[in-house]
Amino acid sequence: MKLKDRVAIVTGGGTGIGKASAIRFAQEGARVAVAGRRPGPLNEVVAQIEAIGGEAVAVSADVGQPDGCRKAIDETVSRFGGLDVLFNNAAQTYLQKTVEETTVEEWDDCLNATLRSVFLMSKYAAPEMRKAGRGSIINCASVGAVTPWRGGAAYCAAKSGILALTKVLAIEYGPWHIRVNTLSPGAIMTPNLEAAIERNQSGERLRAKCVFGRIGKPEEIAAAAVFLASDDASFVSTANLVVDGGWLTL
């Protein structure tokens, strides 16, 4: 087991990639705090983890806000006694509007949930990881960080910001033995993407952006997150691990 005796937080852990990652982290021996806004899905993931003999706790928190982030970290540490792995997976994934259509409130909401959350969670997690003398922070970006699309102003800008923020965090946290990396998925079949495909009839176009002619699975991102979280990645920091089935090449 690659994450035995580790404590991990997965933000946005109630759905899609976050859910698959929380479950996989637990399968690898981690005790997992599943953080997000809606208790229902979080509790379901905790129940699934407990059903396979793992340990998990649901933490209701808006990670776009300082109080929510402090709460997520405090509850995790008081339940499990420390913090080793932070997967900043939460994002506002549904906004699809041109700049002209995007309101200031929508821009702020998307940036808060997607980029400010990474700043806040990483800021408040660091003291705990410093105490432990080790840590791994994984920030979920997207292929949209480097190949943005029409209608992706807020989302793609936030994801692009994550690439730079990750490097700054990695440089500043390196002396404390905290590794910080970006994980950039391509098209992954989560309920969120499924709904977008239905809305836009975009399945064929997305499959064409993959050398295998298919859409990825949440478990394929979870596997990459386990690698970055584990000691297998002990010399990996500042990196952007692209798991896109070839999107950026095609």
Ligand SMILES: NC(=O)c1ccc[n+]([C@@H]2O[C@H](COP(=O)([O-])OP(=O)(O)OC[C@H]3O[C@@H](n4cnc5c(N)ncnc54)[C@H](O)[C@@H]3O)[C@@H](O)[C@H]2O)c1
């Ligand atoms: N699915 C894809 O094709 C794809 C591609 C590239 C990147 N990604 C990234 O992968 C991650 C997961 O995406 P997903 O496809 O599973 O979508 P998703 O919408 O199911 O996951 C996002 C999660 O974040 C949570 N969240 C949003 N705002 C929050 C907040 N303020 N506080 C707490 N939780 C909040 C949502 O409730 C949800 O559970 C995201 O960062 C997304 O940008 C996904």
